[in-house]
Amino acid sequence: MAVTLADVAARAGVSAATVSRVLNGNYPVAGSTRERVLRAVDDLDYVVNGHARALAAATSDLVGVLVNDVADPFFGLIASAVQGEISGGADQPSGLPAGAGKLAVVCNTGGSPEAELNYLTLLERQRAAGVVLTGGAVEGTGHSTAVAGRLARLAASGTRIVLCGRPPVPELADLPGAAADSVMTVAFDNRGGAQRLTEHLLALGHRTIGYVAGPAERSTTRHRLEGHRAALAEAGLAGSPAELDRLTVHGYYDRSSGYDAALELLRREPGLTAVVAANDTVALGVCAALRERGLRIPEDISVAGFDDLPFSVDAAPALTTVRIPLQEAGARAGRLVMGRQAPPPGGLATVRTELMVRASTAAPRKGA
């Protein structure tokens, strides 16, 4: 049915080996022969069988990209950037001949640890050339150990691993031989960003700041919360753990969680003058809830987000937030996973975050 190498060889009057060599260009072939082969390939509309090639050459042109949810711009931006890098450099996905580009397999884990593990297995099955893990790690349970195990096996079999926006995995630091070098991390400075954000609020005069955190078991949640509390502590506002927890509500990284959390915070502390959200999406939910309660932003209450997603600047009002250069981070992860860029020292690179002060934060009202 399908056209095979042998068909092309027959038509060009050469052996299959020669066709293979022409296609891969890794062996000298006379110009005239090459031309005949190429013409035959064209005539027959031949397309190599990737599986056969992968099997014979023990290589793969797949790179897995694990994300919590592609529909979330945070991950979409990263995935897009990774994809741009791995599919044949800066320009278009390479044509037939070159083919240095690889295919991105985007895996939606939905934030589920089991799904993450399953996808890792699927990728191992496909002998993926590389894997990019994005989003915060799930901590606490045995999950991180399980992931570490899978990653170790992947790394051992030559798969390059890049953690993007996720802390390094200690278990992977001391892998035998070259495997250790194939695990790299592009981390975000969540802690520092969160700290600067809260410092900004404190500088404006806020003293009663609510915090809408993400799911408790995620590293991203923890780091941002730590940064927030570090700022509080430095300002001498640490308070008791109970007090801190009273002004902290956990939820998911989505709009409705922000909405619910804002209501809850208001119930716990009507004197709130500012709310920091886990991310911009959550912040939008917070704003919606506050507005429905008749509060004006930022006159009555300030709101801040995180990530600086594209829509944040168009929100009402424009959101004060912390910018993470997601596309740059994703691009870098893509280059690393492709082996096109030297690994950073220690295999760890941390991308800076930047405070973006906009219209959703202001000094609290005098009365407050």
Added chain:
Amino acid sequence: MAVTLADVAARAGVSAATVSRVLNGNYPVAGSTRERVLRAVDDLDYVVNGHARALAAATSDLVGVLVNDVADPFFGLIASAVQGEISGGADQPSGLPAGAGKLAVVCNTGGSPEAELNYLTLLERQRAAGVVLTGGAVEGTGHSTAVAGRLARLAASGTRIVLCGRPPVPELADLPGAAADSVMTVAFDNRGGAQRLTEHLLALGHRTIGYVAGPAERSTTRHRLEGHRAALAEAGLAGSPAELDRLTVHGYYDRSSGYDAALELLRREPGLTAVVAANDTVALGVCAALRERGLRIPEDISVAGFDDLPFSVDAAPALTTVRIPLQEAGARAGRLVMGRQAPPPGGLATVRTELMVRASTAAPRKGA
């Protein structure tokens, strides 16, 4: 290095064939034998080689999803939904045994026709089980013919094809044999939605309506524009082609295009009372430009978008737009491409769009 079927067979004291049968469960194997094999698999941490399997069985667990840009929520939402369906049903991506789920290969074409073609070749190379093409088609050039050709070949080789948010390809209607049934379309009613949107504006009393269209050669752009003009014509406001074109500016589907286009429209027609944008993202850019010009929305000028992306409700003001059930459409496309749902009659399903009237549109000022 890697553990193979033979290793497992040896450890279990059976032949490779038996191991294969246990793993695939497509042949009777005695319970005790199965158990021994399973234990060996577990002991050895065996993971099948997907390429070898694909080669031998002439099947693949890859499904390509072509999008213009994953970072764009429009495509992210669709991709996410498709992905959810193909990776093992409603729940998590199937574990090791079942394995009915497939992997989604998300391909960012960046809207480039060549990239689209290249990806199609790459997917053919991987003998993809299915391909979902999203986003409007590029019309006019020879591109659609080229795409039709590639799709025809894919379909002929058993790959299921689903066009999502893209008009049917006429050349593919009369493929020989079963191939015709493997091409399906989930279209969006862009035309109808656009028409209802403009009718809404007309009903409010607007008579001078600017239109910020997408790239001229895309089918989506054309359909929305047609709907818009159909509404105008029905209201007896058709005007001359020149007049229509004067109030139409083309750009990309991004924020900055909307920004620039709004300025241009204002220059051409200061008396504008409403602007319809190609999509919500563009509408945001339009709003930003208008606001900078000191115009209030909707008091001075109304703005409408399209798609009803998640952020639209949180924009300032909340955007009037046309909702496309993207996740449902994507999920349907996913089911179709997996063969889990019977193809719609004629292979064509059209998803309805719904007018969402919100705060960005209102009656024009009396003076205008």
Added chain:
DNA sequence: GCGGTGGGGGAATGCGCTTTCTGCCGCCCA
């Protein structure tokens, strides 16, 4: 003119798995 040399091409092997095609064994029925 002869052995040497090296560029170019073919034959054959194997990658790891699926899948006939056989074949063995124990059981039932005549």
Added chain:
DNA sequence: TGGGCGGCAGAAAGCGCATTCCCCCACCGC
């Protein structure tokens, strides 16, 4: 008791390609 049959398992033939090894044939130097 013997022929058959059903339930299982093994042997082996590929799937389509990359690659190693080998060979052939100019062409060169002596």
